Amino acid sequence: MGERMSSEEEPMASSPTSFRATNKKKEKKKCELIGYEALPEWLKDNEFIHGYYRCEWPMKETILSVFSVHNETLNVWSHLMGFLLFLCLTVLTAAVIPRDGSGSSDRFDDASSVRSYWGDLMAVANVTGALRHEAACSLLLTPAAAELCGDEEKIPTSCPTNASSSLPHSQAMIQEASGGPQRAAAADVVFITADPNPITRWPLFAYLGGAMACLLTSSVCHLFLCHSERAAYLTLRLDYAGIAALIVTSFYPVVYYSFLCHPALRTLYIISITLLGAAAAAASLAPAFQAPALRPLRAALFASMGASGLVPVAHKLVLYGRRREEAVVTAGYEALMGALYGLGAVVYAARVPERWFPGRFDLVGHSHQLFHLFVVAGAYAHYRGGVEYLRWRDADKC
Numbered sequence: 036m037g038e039r040m041s042s043e044e045e046p047m048a049s050s051p052t053s054f055r056a057t058n059k060k061k062e063k064k065k066c067e068l069i070g071y072e073a074l075p076e077w078l079k080d081n082e083f084i085h086g087y088y089r090c091e092w093p094m095k096e097t098i099l100s101v102f103s104v105h106n107e108t109l110n111v112w113s114h115l116m117g118f119l120l121f122l123c124l125t126v127l128t129a130a131v132i133p134r135d136g137s138g139s140s141d142r143f144d145d146a147s148s149v150r151s152y153w154g155d156l157m158a159v160a161n162v163t164g165a166l167r168h169e170a171a172c173s174l175l176l177t178p179a180a181a182e183l184c185g186d187e188e189k190i191p192t193s194c195p196t197n198a199s200s201s202l203p204h205s206q207a208m209i210q211e212a213s214g215g216p217q218r219a220a221a222a223d224v225v226f227i228t229a230d231p232n233p234i235t236r237w238p239l240f241a242y243l244g245g246a247m248a249c250l251l252t253s254s255v256c257h258l259f260l261c262h263s264e265r266a267a268y269l270t271l272r273l274d275y276a277g278i279a280a281l282i283v284t285s286f287y288p289v290v291y292y293s294f295l296c297h298p299a300l301r302t303l304y305i306i307s308i309t310l311l312g313a314a315a316a317a318a319s320l321a322p323a324f325q326a327p328a329l330r331p332l333r334a335a336l337f338a339s340m341g342a343s344g345l346v347p348v349a350h351k352l353v354l355y356g357r358r359r360e361e362a363v364v365t366a367g368y369e370a371l372m373g374a375l376y377g378l379g380a381v382v383y384a385a386r387v388p389e390r391w392f393p394g395r396f397d398l399v400g401h402s403h404q405l406f407h408l409f410v411v412a413g414a415y416a417h418y419r420g421g422v423e424y425l426r427w428r429d430a431d432k433c
């Protein structure tokens with residue numbers, strides 16, 4: 036009865052029941068994927084992506100759309116996975132990298148450095164196991180306890196024996212023994228040596244923070260942008276601020292560790308890039324900056340900011356290129372990062388491959404997704420460079 040009444044009265048839309056039904060219908064319609072032509076102006080960005088757009092979805096549906104298929108799904112997930120990768124790197128870096136001076140570089144040949152010096156998860160797992168054992172043994176430094184530790188051959192350790200228990204507690208050595216075919220693969224050596232003046236780790240952690248901020252804000256932006264014009268306005272600014280944070284913090288390990296022995300230069304570079312980044316972030320707050328026509332300008336602004344990194348890298352090579360292998364290796368990582376970011380920027384601005392086959396790459400393979408992958412790969416290359424800097428400066432302080 037009620038149903039019939041509401042269906043009769045629906046055209047008038049006067050009863051609460053029919054009002055709710057109309058609203059529900061509207062909501063359902065709102066949560067459909069639509070084509071480019073049906074988009075409001077503020078959501079039109081790339082005419083070569085023809086379909087699968089969300090448009091003005093309610094907040095709950097917008098959030099849940101992280102698990103559904105539309106043309107932003109892979110944009111959200113590519114940077115969300117990148118964020119999780121950097122979160123893991125941050126935790127591992129904090130947990131595994133010695134807080135102070137560590138092994139000298141001559142203990143690590145180039146081939147093994149790929150998996151050693153805190154980079155390899157297998158080595159990380161082995162080292163953490165050894166650390167736990169070492170800590171347990173350090174608490175039991177009686178000869179009997181040391182013997183017990185020494186007997187436990189299955190866990191690689193430098194647990195002090197009777198002969199070595201007189202070593203100062205400030206020096207603990209953890210050695211990965213090559214005790215079997217499985218262990219041979221992870222036969223890296225990590226030394227942890229207490230140092231009253233450790234090389235500071237903040238520039239690398241600042242970079243990891245900047246990378247996480249950029250990847251997370253980008254992911255949030257892609258998820259929420261469709262919700263409303265206001266949401267797009269806010270999240271796009273957040274996205275640009277995140278990019279500026281990534282670029283600025285990328286400079287910190289480069290500049291800090293390269294010019295560790297030149298405090299004036301170090302300060303000059305750090306202040307310059309921080310001011311430049313702040314200016315770029317401020318400029319990106321201007322509403323005019325969002326216009327689709329300004330896409331090449333946006334790409335150029337951030338690319339030129341990144342390219343200004345050439346100056347300190349070239350400077351580092353002039354100072355150390357002939358004397359320190361690490362200066363060249365880190366420059367190699369920086370070149371790789373620059374190439375990956377550069378390629379990403381070109382793809383972003385050119386909107387390929389969707390420009391060549393409009394509508395064919397709506398869900399998978401369009402330029403923005405490729406751009407995201409280049410960003411994650413470039414950021415990871417830079418992290419590897421950061422680890423190399425620590426290796427250099429731990430071995431060779433001023």
Ligand SMILES: [Zn+2]
Nearest residue numbers: 110253403407
């Ligand atoms: Zn993006």
